[in-house]
Amino acid sequence: MSVRVLVTGGTGLVGQGIKYVIETEPENSTFGKQSGEEWFFIGSKEADLKSQEQTMKLFEKYKPTHVIHLAALVGGLFANMARKLDFLRDNLLINDNVLHAAHEFKCKKVISCLSTCVYPDKVEYPLDETKIHQGLPHESNFGYAHAKRLVDVQNHAYKDQYGDNFTSAIPTNVFGPHDNFDLESAHVLPALMHRCYLAQKNGTPFVVWGTGKPLRQFIYSRDLAKLFVWQLRNYESVEPLILSVGEDEEVSIKQAADALVSAMGFKGDYRFDETKADGQFRKPASNKKLLGLLKGTGFQFTPFEKALDETVQWFRQNYETARTGKKQ
Known part of the structure; x- marks a missing residue:
């Protein structure tokens, strides 16, 4: 029987990372495309997943046997703070429609993408897979966090009631080619990259x-992509799985900005505006469970500086077509 993998959010950061891995890894290798597999990378232009009707039509068109569900309304700290209801409601609709369609079409496996920001604000670190529901999420993103937590609840409900093989992945901060670099909604690293690029271009301070x-x-999108491919084929538990570098590889925002200044060759005025909010100080996640499962696969994380250099190179080469919001 053929395997038909539908990747929702397939034109975004992680979706394009998976597409890159599927197209560049050796066929029939641990992370490469397998014989008989077909992969479909779907973006929002093809279907509005907030609509149950459009979602069902999408599943009818592609008839997937497996789904990697990445589609979501996402944004950085300030977007989450300003649009809490949008992040809650849109994601509730998207997730419910995708899981319902996957159930109706009898998909053999679904992996949904969560985030470490779903975790409680007050919790004992490091985060692990057992602590998602142990308290309220941080106030700054409670809309998005609650919507994503419910994916885990739904996965368990579908499994308990129908035996569906639905699970989820919890990445830490993802970055890489095809990221969202729009200053109004980007996450921290792509936002910093765009700010630094503009400061360099315009001769203004990098703040x-x-x-x-x-x-x-921080996890490189192409590393995360390999982990999603591996999880789709090898991980059979309903319990979520943290996909992350080790907690000993935490990077401060200052260290990330310093590395970015170096990678971009920025020589101008560079400083911090301490009047702006920091968000959560830290939220280290343990990848102990993941590393135990990956033994023998040959998987290795890309060093942060190398991944950052590759992302900067991609951003420079694709600036005119990248998601940057209004050109400045």
């Missing part, structure tokens, strides 16, 4: 919002 002290775990 980083906040103190630079918060710590984050």
Whole structure:
């Protein structure tokens, strides 16, 4: 029987990472395309997943046997703070429609993408797969976080009631080619990259919002893509799985900005605006469970500086067509 993999959000950061891996890894290798597989990368232009009717038509068209569900309304700290209801409601609709369609079309496997920001604000670190529901999420993104938490609830409900093989992945901060670099809605690293690019282009200061002290775990989108492909084929539990570099590889926002200045060769005025909000100070996640499962696969994480260099190179080469919002 053929395997037909539908990737929702397939034109975005992680979706394009998966497409890159499927197209460049050796066929029938651990992370490459397997014989008999067909992959379909679907963006929002093809269907509005907030609509149950359009979602069902999409599934009818592609008849997937497997789904990697990446589609979501996403944004950085300030977008989440300003549009809490949008992030809650849109994601509730998208997730419910995709999981319902996958159930109706008897899909053999669904992996949905969560985020470490779903975790409680007050929780014992490091984060692990058992702590998602142990308290309220951070106030700054409670709309998005609650919507994503419910995916885990739905996965368990579909499994308990119908035996559906639905699970989820929890990446840490993802970055790489095809990211959203729009200054109004981007996550921290692509936003910094775009700010630095414009400062370099316009001869203006490169100003980083906040103190630079918060710590984050960054994972390269092409590394994450390999992990999604591996999880689709090898991970059979309903319980979510953290996909991340180790907690010992946390990087401060200042360290990330310093590395970015170096990667871009920025020589101008570079400083921090400490009047702006920092968000959560840190939210380290343990990848202990993942590493135990990956033994023997040969998987290795790309060093942060190398991944950053590759992303900067891609951004420079694709600036005119990248998601940057209004050109400046």
